[in-house]
Amino acid sequence: MERSRLRLDMECVYLYRTNVEGTTAPFERYREFAREALQRLELPLPETGTILLNPNITVPAAPDSRIITHPGFIAGLVDALLEQGADQDQLLVGEGYGHKKRGHWAQLSGYTQGLGRVGLELIDLDLAGGVEVAIPGGVVFPQLTFARQATECAFYLNVPVAKCHNLSLTTLAMKNTQGTILSPQRHMCAQQTEDEPFADQAHDITERGISLHEERFCHKQSDKTVARLQLGIPQLSVVDGLIGRDGTGFNHGDNRPLGWTIMGASEVLVDVVGTYLMGIDPQATPYLQVAAERGLGTTRIEDIDVVDLTVGDRLDAASLRQLRAQPPLMPMSTVKGKHMPRFRPDGSLVPWQLDRINKHRQEQKLEPIAA
Template identity: 20%
Template sequence: MNKISLKLTKTYDENEILKALRESFEFIGGLDSIVKSGDTVLLKLNLTGPFRPEQAATTHPVLVKMMVRLIKECGGHPIIGDGPATIKSPIKDTGIEDVAQEEKVPAFVFEKFQQVHLSDYSIVRDISYSTDVLQADKVISMPKLKTHALTLYTGAIKNMFGAVAFEQRKALHKYKTQEEFSKLLTDIFSVRVPDLTVMDGIWGMDGIGPVHGNPVNFGVLLVSRDAVAIDALSATLLGYKIDDVQMIGRASERNLGESNLDNMFIDDSCYKERILHTANLIPTLQGGLRERFLKLVLGKIQCDSSKCSKCSACLDGCPANAITMNPYPVVDENACLHCFRCYEICFHGALSIKYKKINS
């Protein structure tokens, strides 16, 4: 039976985090049962963009620092990496550069990739995948607990999307339904299933996540060898039904992890009473209903020129080439896929979604 440690942790106090991690690893069998002396251990963070830790969009540096120290205790050699959604490196703004310097470990954005050919796939067969992830002896995924405008929830499964080369990730956003995107996320997750997942749910996000939602003090830290199980429990704690978040079921169907909570051994017997937040979740509209709803209510993506730096990140990241700069971003409504990628990768928060007035 899969084990998940669920610790109630409200702050990023170093001593409190270290204590929670030690107890979590003891519950699942010990970190030293995963990390062996001499192992290169990649910490795959969620560094979606150059956001400050208090914005709750990225893996918190204190949690990363404590993981680095625990890996060193096991004789491992930690390295820190991710493939962000923006061209600008997030290593400094997120506080990870300070961790790397203090702990004397490398931290970097993925730049080397190799082609991976999948024999078992649903959407994408050939993937340009991070060489650093593939070559690491052990991979520890450290996702952030957040909502997501397309997949409803983003966590452990989706965290491995950052191991794909930037240009391919950009192109893959043409799959704009939750069903399609969930299938391709499962394809990507299957390339290198993490050896361990440490979910940062101490501060996370609700509303229109994963970057411009509302920071929320969920106060949970989740640890398991099974990333799919982490997602199943986390989505449930947010207030979603597991079936609402399609990538969880897809991954379970492909035997990449467990999605049935009854088959999990959770060290908090009261977890069913700990629904964290249900007030501001993404509506669970599926398939054609979601498409019709978006066409009905969504107007133009608008730009606040007082916030825009004209960095062109939105233009570079748009899979439909629907954006031009004049001199600020202008979105072609007819070409727009409503994939929300431009909104997601604007780390200045200059883009917003205008909603149409619906007459009753």
């Protein structure tokens, strides 16, 4: 008997869980997990127009590295979309690669073979041109240029992997949409043209206790979220959290079995819940603080309706707390040539690029900041 689906509530975050052991899982495990999760929601799928699935594949990496969204997870979402009435011809799987030497990008990441199982292929969003989108109240960007497919799709599925990041601490739904921005604006971790007027102050410490560069990065993420809202495209963020990763977001880190996916229409609320489940305090996460201050969501986990898709009920605070990763997944960055935790034992945050900050402080005859 077919299970009844919950109608998607734009203000809720949905959690689906499974038991998983070890730090790898086969393709079909990811596929079935994603299919089962998405099948429990009734989605407002369009009858016409494209449905864009946007995984995190910023660098070529093996699926089991957990640096990228697993192709099996994407295949499972495709299965569920087709079962809910989407047409095969509507579906696109795309990511902005952003490198001239594309080579065997899709092959190395397992997407050539993985998407071949569902009759699709990975497309590079950089190749079809872009569309400028104005940002009302933009703090860093007055406008952003999105890949054309990301502005013309009728439904957008944002599919990040649950992992830590050296700068943003967690890289989930909000940061993953960088893959829909064309270069050079995509490279928000770096100093960009928009940052040049503030170059001399980039390593000053703000009231938040982070560098001005890091503060502006956080506003870039919120600017991008505002821009996406201007597009008015129905969207759903679905986090691949079967197995997560701590560390830098790239080659340095350890994989951890998590056994969950979270889904929601709000990138910010999905990121708050995901960050919380990874064991990190959303209220101590700067990009989420900025998003909340700009009216894009809340960092208070108790103010978010988290629905357990297994039973269809809201999870109370105590139940949600029991699901947090222990020990927490720890974001890492480089300090004096070593990978160091971004959080100190007392829970306080170490600013990003601490070596550069302390060099700047030395030039200003200020005391260095301890790691």
